Amino acid sequence: MKRIWRNKQKIDSIDYMQYKEHVGINIRDYPSVLNQVDMIHLTIEDLCIIRSLQEQVKEHLTQIVGDFYKNLENEPSLIKIIKDNGSVDRLKKTLHRHMFEMFSGTIDDAYIKQRYIIAQVHVRIGLQPKWYMSAFQDLLQSLIIHVISNIKNIEQYQDNILAVT
């Protein structure tokens, strides 16, 4: 996250920073990922914010995941891919676990390795990138609506948006 109003944020930041010991970026095996982390301006403070959202994400996850698959149902080709490669129920469970892990605030080699596996799975099942990206935008919007919209302070709201974006 880029910060241009750091001073205003001091008070809110203390709250997030309680997670500092529980989050971190610890990558040895995939050095090029660090350049990506840099390019999207992901900081430890962002990871603290992300971690601070984990409990709320958990509360809404069943609905978020349900909506996610309901949304895919509008595209018959996606339903076919899902039916051919498992079941909606199994996929819901995997996505549920995956989303929860994403909000742990920890990015290490195991995390990156798992993301590569997930990417390969989607290539293998023939999912077109445009659908992956559309589904991703849907998921991001869901998160914003269910989790971040509870925040009433606009600067804190923006900090949270920038952390997950």
Add this chain to the structure above:
Amino acid sequence: MKRIWRNKQKIDSIDYMQYKEHVGINIRDYPSVLNQVDMIHLTIEDLCIIRSLQEQVKEHLTQIVGDFYKNLENEPSLIKIIKDNGSVDRLKKTLHRHMFEMFSGTIDDAYIKQRYIIAQVHVRIGLQPKWYMSAFQDLLQSLIIHVISNIKNIEQYQDNILAVT
């Protein structure tokens, strides 16, 4: 955009809706794009919001585009691609025009065709999708910081975020 607080939004919405005559989705040649529009919940109201941001985007565009290329400079392989395929100045101009057009609020066949050409250009120059996506996230964060952070009403803020996300 998904809407779950429609009632609260009535007052702000009137403002956006003044652009209703100037925006629209009018696609004949690329029917499958309509499914994508659906999946990301892009509505006419979103297009109005996007259009309402165009003037502000224009004001900040020189800086946003400048920051965009400064950010790419952190990755040597990207600098090489740019040098091999034109000049930073030309690219800045193209991105500038492209971003302004994106906020016109009109999605028609010409717009989609142009997006396909742009996608092909990036494939041709060998830009890896991960870099395109990282750069895209950077651009989105820039827009949020420079343009949307001027909004002081939190519900209007969220409407705007969901429109551009």
